[in-house]
Amino acid sequence: MSDFKAFLSELDNRGIKYVREYELCGASTFKIGGKATVAVIPENCDDLVFAIDKGYEYKKKLHVLGRGSNTLFSDDGYDGILILTKGLCSIADKGEGILECSAGASLGAVSAFAADRSLSGFEFASGIPGSIGGAMFMNAGAYGSAMSDFVIDSLAYDLEKKKTVTIREHEFGYRKSIYSRDRRLICLSVRIKLHEGNCEEIKEKIRALAAERRSKQPIEYPSGGSYFKRPEGYFAGKLIEDCGLKGLSVGGAEVSEKHAGFIINKGGATSCDVLKLEEKIRKAVYERFHVLLEREVEYVD
Numbered sequence: 001m002s003d004f005k006a007f008l009s010e011l012d013n014r015g016i017k018y019v020r021e022y023e024l025c026g027a028s029t030f031k032i033g034g035k036a037t038v039a040v041i042p043e044n045c046d047d048l049v050f051a052i053d054k055g056y057e058y059k060k061k062l063h064v065l066g067r068g069s070n071t072l073f074s075d076d077g078y079d080g081i082l083i084l085t086k087g088l089c090s091i092a093d094k095g096e097g098i099l100e101c102s103a104g105a106s107l108g109a110v111s112a113f114a115a116d117r118s119l120s121g122f123e124f125a126s127g128i129p130g131s132i133g134g135a136m137f138m139n140a141g142a143y144g145s146a147m148s149d150f151v152i153d154s155l156a157y158d159l160e161k162k163k164t165v166t167i168r169e170h171e172f173g174y175r176k177s178i179y180s181r182d183r184r185l186i187c188l189s190v191r192i193k194l195h196e197g198n199c200e201e202i203k204e205k206i207r208a209l210a211a212e213r214r215s216k217q218p219i220e221y222p223s224g225g226s227y228f229k230r231p232e233g234y235f236a237g238k239l240i241e242d243c244g245l246k247g248l249s250v251g252g253a254e255v256s257e258k259h260a261g262f263i264i265n266k267g268g269a270t271s272c273d274v275l276k277l278e279e280k281i282r283k284a285v286y287e288r289f290h291v292l293l294e295r296e297v298e299y300v301d
């Protein structure tokens with residue numbers, strides 16, 4: 001039996017779900033990508049850890065994916081094991097404003113869960129289409145708040161030591177954390193602390209932020225959100241707009257007319273289209289402003 005078949009039979013024996021030849025365009029908000037050799041969908045932490053350990057044992061390339069909202073997959077697909085966290089989506093109310101969220105829980109679900117319990121603070125995250133794990137990796141933020149403002153601690157699987165560790169020092173910075181610095185750490189769950197508020201006011205704030213996003217961001221098209229990191233002292237979208245690049249396109253990829261910081265998939269875009277457009281933008285912005293834009297979206301091939 002090949003190593004790969006042995007890996008799949010280990011998953012079968014443990015009852016862990018997986019899909020072979022998994023279509024990546026359905027796993028990323030960009031709606032782009034070929035196929036992954038296999039996508040594993042564990043439903044609890046022990047199975048996630050098992051799948052990761054066995055995956056590495058069989059020496060396949062391995063990537064952990066949350067909701068795919070900061071990820072651009074290659075048209076050629078991913079020749080390896082994709083571990084999806086979306087099956088780990090529990091959220092528990094621990095009292096005194098503390099919520100314990102599994103890594104695959106969506107930010108929208110956590111903010112709605114908090115709102116239902118009159119817990120305020122997490123409204124900022126309601127419109128970010130990511131998972132708790134992805135948000136920890138990125139220190140996701142919006143409207144003046146970020147994950148770092150609410151996290152008490154997190155539980156991680158340390159691939160090197162092969163054990164679960166509690167992390168209290170997350171080294172949060174702008175769109176970075178200990179998880180993006182040390183990729184051997186896989187976030188399993190997070191505890192956040194929120195404060196008491198008024199349920200109706202919290203829900204109203206969530207509605208208002210959603211309306212603001214709809215008016216300013218091209219959420220009607222597939223994308224990976226803000227494509228570039230914010231360069232120090234500038235806004236990427238403003239630099240791109242000032243270069244007159246709104247509407248610039250390569251194949252199906254286009255600089256959004258609504259928000260120049262977004263590259264959108266207007267229909268049938270390939271990862272090649274997106275990467276070529278990225279290069280054109282980077283060159284134009286550098287020539288005009290001498291600012292080198294860095295990609296925020298992660299390219300996985």
Ligand SMILES: Cc1cc2nc3c(=O)[nH]c(=O)nc-3n(C[C@H](O)[C@H](O)[C@H](O)COP(=O)(O)OP(=O)(O)OC[C@H]3O[C@@H](n4cnc5c(N)ncnc54)[C@H](O)[C@@H]3O)c2cc1C
Binds near residue numbers: 070104187
């Ligand atoms: C329309 C739109 C609007 C957006 N608005 C915002 C915004 O306002 N603010 C903002 O910050 N971002 C925004 N984003 C970007 C994105 O939603 C966030 O970065 C989000 O946190 C990514 O989470 P994810 O689960 O989708 O990550 P993924 O794309 O699945 O993964 C991103 C990275 O995180 C790693 N990762 C995922 N889960 C784990 C885990 N459990 N442990 C360790 N590593 C893990 C992955 O390996 C990968 O390297 C937006 C995106 C879109 C499409």
